[in-house]
Amino acid sequence: MNDLTFAGIDGIIILSVFAIGTLLVGYLSGRGDSKIQDSLSGYYLAGRNLGFITLFFTLYATQYSGNTIVGYAPTAYRTGFSWLQSISFMTIIIGIYLLFAPRLYVIAKRRNFITPTDWLTHRFKSKGVTLLSIFLMLWGLGNYLLEQLVAIGQAIAGMTGGTIPYQIAVLAFVFVMLAYKWMGGLKAVVYTDVIQGLILLIGIIVFLIGGLYLINGNFADVTRYIAENEPAKVAVPSTDVSINWFSMLLLVGLGASVYPHAVQRVYSSKSEKSLKKSLSRMAWMPPITTGLVFIVGIIGIKLYPGLSTGDSEQLVGMMANSIATINPFYYWMMVIFFGGIVSAIISTADSVLLSFSSILSKDVYGTFIRPNATERKKVLVGKVSGVVVVFLLLWIAWNPPGTLYEIFVLKFELLVQVFPAFVLGLYWKRLNGRAVFWGMLVGAVLAGALTFTGYKTIYGIHGGVIGLGLNFVICVVGSYVVPAFTRDKMVEEDLNPSNLKM
Structure with missing residues (x-):
């Protein structure tokens, strides 16, 4: 792969166009709107005014970003057909959202949650x-942001052949992201998400068509090749793999459904109807997006056999360069898709960073350090803390600790421990704070201990799931054994089914 299509000026030009475009959107989003700079709701929730279209695309661009395109195809390449699971777990996320998001939205709107x-x-x-919960959420967000920073570098390095x-790729686009976030907040992210979501969706379809062209449209030949040369990748999964x-x-x-930045999208919805409509349309996206990316990874097994783990992380870039040589149409589609991937990664990273800084500014600074601070001051603290966090993570991203998939799993092991408190608390009045605290703590310690001592799975079960099981047991048993200290009238009102409709 010495003669790479994107190694010339066109790849750099399209990156520059997307960078300038996002900066312009950030500037226009914040210009003349004092609420963005002076209000927590304006800066972090876009004024709670996201309609169906904008909410759908911001959810789509957030859920399907750098890790999905750049990370999932290499995982399919390395593991084979068992990676079909990526479609099902993306679908389950939407099901969990529908279970609790509308109910949470009603309460959040009534109580003005940020x-x-x-x-x-x-x-x-x-x-x-x-x-x-602040610690666990910041842990999840920090890992997710690291994932996006690594994805930026992998995408650009792979698609430009190291030009x-x-x-350099990580550093340059981090500066773009920080400027963009500073000026426009969530409003800027949402506006660009609509464009990026369309580019990603169309680009993935064209990418797959181009990949099929490279194999002469004969996918059956690919499966035969894999069966003959790497039979483990088409074999019936073993019991351990099925359990895993x-x-x-x-x-x-469960973990992705309580992503802090996704929860804040729920808060940002204009109405409960818009939220439900957006989520119901999102249910169609896993087969169209993750499913197509899976097929791309399988095609790559034949096109680029024998790649090491590190080399396979740049599979999407390699294939994009091959597709671009087909004809001028594919060339320019890959150039645009290339820029769209990078831009979408930036958008997701920006969204994660916004959520991270909102927790630091409101929950840490505004609650425990300066409770009397103005909202403008809290917004400023959030902006500055976001810059500091990004540069700390840059030091890690400079030499990433693993593959994108490994970083992807790592963040869920602890973040998922928030789920019982978050969702069970919406449905079960008896659940009390002491049981929730000890459940989260014990579950997180167990999951962390298993993960960091090398026991990532036990009989195929992730440490985070084992910790979550113990977490649930403590929450349920503890809530029956130890009653809640007090009954809060506002909470009782919020959990009353008759009050959960707008």
């Missing part, structure tokens, strides 16, 4: 639950 922690603080009135080095598949469904389905 961060996900606001719900837990309101529900349990426990400083321990609040602080522990733009990994480290189910474990991944739980880990990702």
Whole structure:
């Protein structure tokens, strides 16, 4: 792969266009709107005014970003047909959203929640639950942001054949992201998400068509090749693999549903109807997006046999360069798709960073350090803290600790421990703060200990799922054994089914 299509000026030009475009959107989004700079709701929730179209595309661009395109295809390449699970766990995430998001939206709108922690603080009135949930959410967000920073470098380095080095790519677009976030907040992210979502969706379809062209449209030949040369990748999964598949469904389905930035999208919805409509349309996206990316990874097994783990991480870039040589149409589609991937990664990273800084500014600074600070001051603290966090993560992203898939799993092991408090608390009045605290703590410690001592799975079950199981047991048993200290009238009102309709 010495003669790479994107190694010339066109790849750099399209990257520059997308960078300038996002900066312009950030500037126009923030210009003349004092609420963005002076209001937590304006900056972090876009004024709670996202309609069906904008909400759908911001959810889509957030859920299907750098990791989906750049990370999932290499995982399919390395594991084979068992990676079909990626379609199912993306579908389960939407099902879990529909289980609790509309109910949470009603309460959040009534109580003016800004961060996900606001719900837990309101529900349990426990400083321990609040602080522990802040830590777990920041852990998940930090890992997710690291994932996006690594994806930026992998995407650009792969698609330019190293013309733009990994480290330079990460550094340049981090500056773009910080400027963009500073000026426009969530409003800027949402506007660009609509464009990026369309580019990603169309680009993935064209990418797959181009990949099929490279194999002469004969996918059956690909499966025969894999069966003859790498039979393990088409074999019926073993019991351990099947258990691991189910474990991944739980880990990702429950963990991703309480992504802080996704929860804040729920808060940002204009109405409950818009929220439900957006989520119902999102249910169609896993086969169209993750399914097509899976097929791309399988095609890559024949096109580029024998890649190492590190080399396979640049599979999408290699294939994009091959597709671009077919004819001028594919060339320009790949150039645009290339820029769209990078731009979408930036958008997701920006969204994660917004959520991270909102928790630091409101829940940490505004609650425990300066409770009397103005909202403008809190917004400023969030902006500055976001810059500091990004540069700390840059030091890690400079030499990434693993593949995108490994980083992807790592964030869920602890984040998923928030799920019982978050969702069970919406449905079960008896659930109390002390049981929730000890459930989260024990579950997180167990999951962390298993993960960091090398026991990532036990009989195929992820450490995070084992910790989650113990977490649920403690929450349920503890709530029956130890009654809640007090009954809060506002919480009782919020959990009353008759009050859960707008």
